[in-house]
Amino acid sequence: MSSEQFFTAYCLLLTDMLRYIIFAPLAGAAINWLIGRRVRNERFIGLVACGSVGISTIIAFYLAFKSDGALRSTQPIMDHLWTWVQVGNFRADFGLAMDRLSGIYVLFITFVGFLIHVFATGYMHGDGGYYRFFAYLNLFMFAMLTLVLGDNFLLMFVGWEGVGLCSYLLIGYYLDKDEAAPAAKKAFIANRVGDWGFVLGIMLVFFLTAAKGVASISFFDKPAQGVNSALATIAAMPIDGFTWHAIFAGGITSVAVLLFIGATGKSAQIPLFVWLPDAMAGPTPVSALIHAATMVTAGVYMLARCSAIFTHAPTAMFIVAMVGAATALFAATIGLAQNDIKKVLAYSTISQLGYMFLACGVGAFIAAIFHVMMHAFFKAQLFLGSGSVIHGMHHEQDMRRMGGLRKYMPITWITMVCGWLAICGVPIWAGFFSKDEILWKVWVAGPFNLPAGAAKALWFIGIVTALLTAIYMTRLMVMTFWGNERFREADHHHDEHHHDVAHEPHESPLSMTIPLIVLAILSTIGGLVGVPYAISSLAGGHPENYFEETLAPVISTVPSARVPEGATENLRWLSPPPQEIDGKPAVAPVGEAPGSATSHETPNPAEITEERLLALVSVMIALTGISIGWFVFQKQPVRAMPRLLENKYYVDEIYDVTIIQPIKVGSREGLWKVFDLGVIDGILHAIGGSIVRLGRTIRYMQLGFVRGYAAIILAGALIIIGYFAYNGASALRFLVK
Amino acid sequence: MVPQLSWYLALSAVLFTTGVVGVMIKRNVISMFMCIELMLNAVNLTFVAFSSFFRDVTGQLFVFIVMTVAAAEAAVGLGIIISIFRNRESLDVDDASTLKL
Numbered sequence: 001m002s003s004e005q006f007f008t009a010y011c012l013l014l015t016d017m018l019r020y021i022i023f024a025p026l027a028g029a030a031i032n033w034l035i036g037r038r039v040r041n042e043r044f045i046g047l048v049a050c051g052s053v054g055i056s057t058i059i060a061f062y063l064a065f066k067s068d069g070a071l072r073s074t075q076p077i078m079d080h081l082w083t084w085v086q087v088g089n090f091r092a093d094f095g096l097a098m099d100r101l102s103g104i105y106v107l108f109i110t111f112v113g114f115l116i117h118v119f120a121t122g123y124m125h126g127d128g129g130y131y132r133f134f135a136y137l138n139l140f141m142f143a144m145l146t147l148v149l150g151d152n153f154l155l156m157f158v159g160w161e162g163v164g165l166c167s168y169l170l171i172g173y174y175l176d177k178d179e180a181a182p183a184a185k186k187a188f189i190a191n192r193v194g195d196w197g198f199v200l201g202i203m204l205v206f207f208l209t210a211a212k213g214v215a216s217i218s219f220f221d222k223p224a225q226g227v228n229s230a231l232a233t234i235a236a237m238p239i240d241g242f243t244w245h246a247i248f249a250g251g252i253t254s255v256a257v258l259l260f261i262g263a264t265g266k267s268a269q270i271p272l273f274v275w276l277p278d279a280m281a282g283p284t285p286v287s288a289l290i291h292a293a294t295m296v297t298a299g300v301y302m303l304a305r306c307s308a309i310f311t312h313a314p315t316a317m318f319i320v321a322m323v324g325a326a327t328a329l330f331a332a333t334i335g336l337a338q339n340d341i342k343k344v345l346a347y348s349t350i351s352q353l354g355y356m357f358l359a360c361g362v363g364a365f366i367a368a369i370f371h372v373m374m375h376a377f378f379k380a381q382l383f384l385g386s387g388s389v390i391h392g393m394h395h396e397q398d399m400r401r402m403g404g405l406r407k408y409m410p411i412t413w414i415t416m417v418c419g420w421l422a423i424c425g426v427p428i429w430a431g432f433f434s435k436d437e438i439l440w441k442v443w444v445a446g447p448f449n450l451p452a453g454a455a456k457a458l459w460f461i462g463i464v465t466a467l468l469t470a471i472y473m474t475r476l477m478v479m480t481f482w483g484n485e486r487f488r489e490a491d492h493h494h495d496e497h498h499h500d501v502a503h504e505p506h507e508s509p510l511s512m513t514i515p516l517i518v519l520a521i522l523s524t525i526g527g528l529v530g531v532p533y534a535i536s537s538l539a540g541g542h543p544e545n546y547f548e549e550t551l552a553p554v555i556s557t558v559p560s561a562r563v564p565e566g567a568t569e570n571l572r573w574l575s576p577p578p579q580e581i582d583g584k585p586a587v588a589p590v591g592e593a594p595g596s597a598t599s600h601e602t603p604n605p606a607e608i609t610e611e612r613l614l615a616l617v618s619v620m621i622a623l624t625g626i627s628i629g630w631f632v633f634q635k636q637p638v639r640a641m642p643r644l645l646e647n648k649y650y651v652d653e654i655y656d657v658t659i660i661q662p663i664k665v666g667s668r669e670g671l672w673k674v675f676d677l678g679v680i681d682g683i684l685h686a687i688g689g690s691i692v693r694l695g696r697t698i699r700y701m702q703l704g705f706v707r708g709y710a711a712i713i714l715a716g717a718l719i720i721i722g723y724f725a726y727n728g729a730s731a732l733r734f735l736v737k
Numbered sequence: 738m739v740p741q742l743s744w745y746l747a748l749s750a751v752l753f754t755t756g757v758v759g760v761m762i763k764r765n766v767i768s769m770f771m772c773i774e775l776m777l778n779a780v781n782l783t784f785v786a787f788s789s790f791f792r793d794v795t796g797q798l799f800v801f802i803v804m805t806v807a808a809a810e811a812a813v814g815l816g817i818i819i820s821i822f823r824n825r826e827s828l829d830v831d832d833a834s835t836l837k838l
Contacts, residue, residue: 297761442770529812703834704834704835705831705834706766706769706833706834707760707764707769707830707831708828710761711758711761714757714761
């Protein structure tokens with residue numbers, strides 16, 4: 001093969017590489033399901049599962065960082081697989097696209113996913129359904145990557161449903177656990193409620209764009225397929241008014257609210273958050289991957305992807321901000337009083353997701369994505385750490401039976417300390433930068449979508465949540481790793497076959513500790529990719545905020561109070577025109593005259609001081625929270641928490657009484673007994689019965705007596721003759737016309 | 738006195754009515770059969786009478802067809818009657834009321 005031929009083949013391979021990112025895990029799932037179940041060799045199954053995700057990871061990193069990769073050019077990498085739906089001018093393709101937003105998502109999904117797969121090979125060791133677990137986990141990776149890489153709403157929805165299915169399968173993975181099946185069902189049903197909103201939102205996008213010319217549900221302009229970006233179409237429309245009426249007007253605000261309903265289901269926000277704590281019935285790596293790091297952030301991804309829609313719907317953004325803030329605070333208070341180590345982390349996840357939605361709600365989509373990524377690192381770390389603890393404690397999850405584990409599990413302990421500091425928001429650790437960024441953006445949120453004073457109130461909620469987060473995470477750490485050793489105490493009713501043997505906690509194997517270490521390092525230094533100017537300028541470093549600069553071209557921004565009036569004209573774009581590689585951004589950032597050479601806005605010194613001050617406040621809050629947690633729980637780790645919090649505000653019970661029971665009773669008494677048995681069965685039985693009765697009557701004509709038939713024939717003949725005799729020849733007129 | 742058309746028609750009507758009444762009241766299958774033949778021949782008489790009246794041979798031709806069909810019907814009918822008799826040992830039609838042999 002000549003070098004030229006080789007080069008052509010190489011290029012061909014590269015242009016289609018995006019598809020390997022999603023199909024490698026699918027192949028892994030298929031191999032594990034079809035072959036792994038027969039081989040039953042853990043080494044083989046683990047190798048296939050980790051290897052397939054590893055391939056995705058390598059390709060994703062290559063595509064993102066190569067010279068004209070997704071993160072370095074403003075043009076997305078496209079991969080058109082096949083035409084899926086084509087009706088007239090409307091198209092929905094099975095096409096993948098990796099732009100800066102989906103690129104960042106794919107990077108952390110594949111990388112964190114890979115680490116969690118490796119961790120799971122150790123965690124699931126000896127489990128009977130090893131092949132099944134990894135087949136599901138790989139299938140999840142496929143669905144999640146489809147969700148993120150899909151270039152239109154419909155394909156995104158396919159991934160959206162796929163992750164829901166895998167979540168269902170994996171929550172219910174432990175077939176012998178009583179709480180697993182109902183938890184899986186609950187997650188599935190709660191997600192369906194959200195999907196209802198998502199589907200309607202997609203339909204409304206279709207109708208809105210159709211009203212503007214050509215219907216489209218694509219995220220991108222695709223000239224080769226003749227597809228226009230639906231988001232660009234919507235971005236060109238006027239901004240909706242900030243009124244409650246707009247929600248039901250069927251315009252952009254309605255789209256945004258419906259999409260947000262979808263996001264509340266997937267991302268566990270009020271009112272659909274109830275499924276996530278129960279989802280902890282699944283294996284811990286699943287909780288880490290699906291219910292903390294990746295799937296639950298799909299809602300944030302969707303909002304950021306649709307930032308053009310949301311920045312045209314101030315009412316919807318207001319709702320997003322309010323729901324996000326409420327969820328953040330609400331879940332944090334519940335997390336304070338849980339005793340199951342995974343439940344604490346589950347409520348912490350809900351609370352952090354609330355933070356992300358709060359950021360989206362004030363228009364800080366980039367800060368939200370930044371927090372998503374940091375959260376993926378430290379929450380995956382914390383979940384895997386808790387998995388390591390559970391593994392070392394022989395499947396004990398109750399923190400009241402732990403304590404003093406740092407002596408037994410030093411690596412888990414140290415790595416979890418990193419995750420803990422990260423989530424609390426201690427400087428240098430990842431969570432500090434992202435959380436601080438969100439709080440700052442909330443503080444300065446303009447009047448676009450928030451009434452006067454609301455921004456400050458939301459900031460206050462955010463800071464209280466940060467305090468609570470620090471307290472409950474410190475409580476978790478203290479109860480688990482410090483204090484007296486409570487695991488030797490009696491009452492180990494739960495596992496009888498382990499009676500007095502092997503109750504000593506032990507450190508986990510290397511396959512589990514190495515992912516912990518990598519994630520701990522990421523939790524520690526990961527935040528440095530997005531250091532805001534106000535902080536980085538303190539150290540005299542370069543002023544760029546890499547993360548923000550990377551994402552700025554693909555995210556719409558809201559017109560804020562601090563942007564000069566004329567600049568709002570520049571806000572109405574979404575898909576930037578092609579630009580030269582590594583050249584200046586195709587679209588100038590907000591607040592800057594188009595055409596100027598530099599892309600950094602010159603920060604206002606007063607603003608910088610304000611931002612630094614707020615950062616200081618949040619550091620103080622974090623440290624206060626840690627010390628409160630430390631001093632309260634160090635002395636007495638197991639203390640009675642408020643009953644209201646321990647019982648999660650009785651939300652499950654309230655839902656049960658107000659929604660589930662009425663539906664159950666209404667279905668049983670109304671739909672089943674009255675409608676089904678009464679109306680449906682009634683109609684059928686009435687039809688059947690009347691035909692039986694009719695037949696019974698007519699049957700007497702068929703007596704079987706020859707003379708009876710003769711009589712009938714005679715009667716018929718007489719009737720016909722009589723008719724003609726009575727009417728005469730005129731009765732025959734119809735024959736001759 | 739030259740026979741009128743109406744005489745033939747009246748005789749035919751009497752014969753036909755006799756046949757009908759016979760079919761209705763007789764139980765013996767042979768008698769019913771004969772009554773059916775009577776009806777057919779009453780009709781034949783009408784055909785012939787009209788044929789003569791209108792000076793048209795068509796009616797007489799039709800009589801031949803009726804007679805042919807009657808012969809065929811007699812063969813089939815007698816076959817059925819023999820078959821029923823073998824099974825039921827009876828010529829009473831009311832015994833053959835189960836719609837099967």
